[in-house]
Amino acid sequence: MYEAMRDxxxxxxxxxxxxxAMFDRFVAWGPYRRPLVEPVP
Structure with missing residues (x-):
């Protein structure tokens, strides 16, 4: 993303x-992932 912005x-x-717009194009489209282990309260 940073290289594309510079170019x-x-x-x-x-x-x-x-x-x-650049963030949305390169990063925000990916699925949200939950942690493998739930944090202990």
Whole structure:
């Protein structure tokens, strides 16, 4: 994600997607995973 953001900025510094859009594209689409072991209260 960081490499893509850097490359996009160099290619088009004024018209690239927002950091939030980049996060959604690279990270937020993945499924949420619960921990293998539940924490003890």
């Amino acid at each position: 996009l900025y160099h290619l088009d510094p004024h018209g690239g997607p927002s950091p939030r």
